[in-house]
Amino acid sequence: MISKLSQIHEKTQIGEDVTIDPFSVIHENVEIGKGSWIGSNVTIYPGTKIGENCKIFPGAVIAGVPQDLKFQGETSTVEIGNNTTIRECVTISRGTIDKRITKVGSNCLLMAYVHIAHDCIVGDNVIIANAVQVAGHVAIDDWAIIGGSSAIHQFVKIGMHAMVSGGSLVRKDVPPFTKAAREPLSYAGVNSLGxxxxxxxxxxxxxxxxxxxxxxxxxxxxxxxxxxxxxxxxxxxxxxxxxxxxxxxxxxxxxxxxx
CATH class of the missing domain: 1.20.1180.10 (Udp N-acetylglucosamine O-acyltransferase, C-terminal domain)
Structure with missing residues (x-):
């Protein structure tokens, strides 16, 4: 079901069984995979590719212009994998000339008020809790979990299966399989339970x-x-x-x- 109260550009490519609720705005050069749901008041800008069976909750803004003073309007994109859930008021900026893409993988959960900046690469099965702020050029590998209200410095890398404690200031790389906590952020053991x-x-x-x-x-x-x-x-x-x-x-x- 696609609501007549949403504004959808004629060049948008929409798959089968997609639901778009009222008052969302979807621009040109957007692809939405089959079975996905777009809630009310979602804005999806040009250059977005959304996979199958995704859920995007009200207030989210996808592929907005990067908050980077070096950005000169170059063509760039946002790509979201299959079965990913993006909760309320999440913002994902499109790439810059560096990578020209911001990518979120499949089976991810981005909780409310998360910000993913330009040129970030987020792997599969990643969980990013409420209000995490991810600066530009960050890489988060598969199965990582980021605790709520954490702030991740630009160019940081977080390894696969790592777990970062809530409220962390992540200024340095977090190696795979570890737990990271305290201030300054430091090794808190192996993520054995995960x-x-x-x-x-x-x-x-x-x-x-x-x-x-x-x-x-x-x-x-x-x-x-x-x-x-x-x-x-x-x-x-x-x-x-x-x-x-x-x-x-x-x-x-x-x-x-x-x-």
């Missing part, structure tokens, strides 16, 4: 914990810790994910454990 829920074995979790003992609990700098890890611990997918994340970090990673 990993068990997602099918990781006890052996895999113990191996991840051992990797982080070298990184955060043995008083080694990162370079030396990575050398020790590669010499002393067997190569696994999880070990290599952590090592590669630390090595590729441009902002540096969060602090180790603080008593």
């Amino acid at each position: 990993l068990r829920r997602r099918g990781f074995t006890s052996e895999s979790i113990s191996h991840i914990q051992e990797v982080y003992r070298y990184l955060f609990l043995n008083s080694l700098n990162n370079s030396r810790a990575l050398e020790e890890i590669e010499v002393n611990l067997p190569a696994t997918k999880e070990r290599d994910e952590i090592v590669n994340f630390i090595r590729s970090s441009e902002r540096g990673v969060m602090k180790g454990y603080i008593n």
Whole structure:
């Protein structure tokens, strides 16, 4: 059902079984996948591609012009995967010349008042709680969870299966499989409960914990810790994910454990 009280551009591509409630405005060059629901008072600007079975709640604004003074009107987009829920008053800015895309993956939940700035890449199965503010050029990998009212600095990376405590100021990269908390943000252990829920074995979790003992609990700098890890611990997918994340970090990673 598409309400006659919504304003929908004639060039919008709308899939089967899409519902659009009254008073929403959908501009040209927008694609909405089949089975999706668009609530009232939603604004979707040009350059948006929404996947199948998505839910976008009232007040959301998708693909608005970036809040970046360097933006010169270049063509850019927002892409949202399948089965993603975007709650009330979420704002997602389109990309700039840097990546030309802001992307939110499939099976994500963005709770009310979340802001996703330009050129951010959010993976699949990510949960971002209420009022989280994500600056430009941030990468959030699959299965990460961001606690409510957190603020994430531009260019920060958050690794897969990481969990960030509510109210956090995220100035540095958060490695995969970890819990991050305190101020300044620091290592608070491995996200073992989340990993068990997602099918990781006890052996895999113990191996991840051992990797982080070298990184955060043995008083080694990162370079030396990575050398020790590669010499002393067997190569696994999880070990290599952590090592590669630390090595590729441009902002540096969060602090180790603080008593």
